[in-house]
Amino acid sequence: MKMIKAIIRPERLDFVKKRLEDQGINGMTVMQVEGRGDQKGISLQYRGGAIQVDLIPKVQVEIVVRDSVTETVIQAIQEGAKTGKFGDGRIFILPVERSIKVRTGEEERDS
């Protein structure tokens, strides 16, 4: 199993959720985060100088899925989150050792 951790623009979250639902992926955890990437935030130019806004609000979406659907989920997130401009975010894939449902104790498995 894999955890897919995507850091995206907050205003793209609805689009990403829609794409994931289309693929039958409903469960997720969403966090409000701040961060920066290679551009170190946004630089605003003024006559009196520049203001660097280095930490920009983003949302982090975490989804745990079976290995077999990982690529589909990555594609869905990318389609939903992409605007083509700097600051569209990142997707990270992490291995997950086990996944247990609290209510039933049932263990979810890849196969």
Next chain:
Amino acid sequence: MTLDTGTTAWLLASAALVMLMVPGVGFFYGGLVRRKNFISMVALSFIVLALVSLQWVLFGYSLSFGGDVGGFIGNLDFLGLSGIGMEAGDAGYPPLLFVVYQGMFAAITMAIVTSGFAERVKLSAFIIFALLWTTLVYDPLAHWAWGGGWASALGSLDFAGGTVVHISSGFAALAVAMVIGKRSGFGQYSLEPHNIPMTLLGAALLWFGWFGFNAGSALAANGLAANAFLVTNTSAAAGALAWLAASWYRGKPSSLGMISGAIAGLVAITPAAGYVNVGASIVIGAIAGLICYGAMLFRLKKGLDESLDAWAVHGMGGLWGAFATGIFATIAINGYSGLLEGNVSQFFANAAGALAAVIYAFAVTLILAVLVDKTLGLRVSEDEEYVGLDISQHGERV
């Protein structure tokens, strides 16, 4: 006439009450925008308060209340408040007090217009626009209705500013929104209010301040002021419950809807407060809640980003209030009859005053907004809008 201490004391308090409405609008609007524009929205109201306060004592008061020039605007006799003194005139209170009381009306009006600029206006351009707007739109309209201009000569009734304050600001906000354009993302994803309790608190300040606005407009501490106070509160209550019921019918009874309904009721009773009785105020408020709710749905359907609904609530509520004054005015309250008492001409006088204000406010605002947009640019850059006006315009964060 010597100074009437009761009246003077009440007007001093009323002026302070109306002042509180200006940041009240700021907090009302501030809760409705996204968090990244909260400071900007509140700051715009304070900037308006400061800006209009100065404009008013330097020349705005004179343009509104100076000697009549062609029924359209006041002359410059009172430039820098020359000749306005502390001695009570015929009215029983110091003319200086009238200046500051009316100045607060000018400030609140401009503050309402900020709805159309929400989350995307460039501060420097806004300051220039606000100065032009209050001088070229508000001051003439105040003169028409209260300064001896053509609307008062025609007999159009506007007790506390339904036309001057609410129609003008509401339709101006609509014109502004059409020039400055939609917020980025409007219609694509939801631009949710970030703090509804803040908006409720802003509404509380508005409801409270409105007693100074309407009951103070009696310009005396007397029975007429008491009537205005009571009908103001009653109309707000009827508006709140009407909108609440309408939103309940379509889904959940929204607190934001309820409080918008209260504001709609307050707006609609504003021109009528000194002319109608309490029974009429229930009808005026309830219908205002429904009309403004309908206007808001219409705006959304049309995809217009008049972001915080100054047009739907103040513009359309003010329009209804002007008509309602012509319908429900009763001779028992203040010596004027409306349509229900068979006075058709009163209804038409009010309709003429209101429609002229709609056209004037919308057209002149459109011209001013285009002018400022072409020269200075009304709107911030895409990046500035993205990080929010708090950081990009003020260098501050909530």
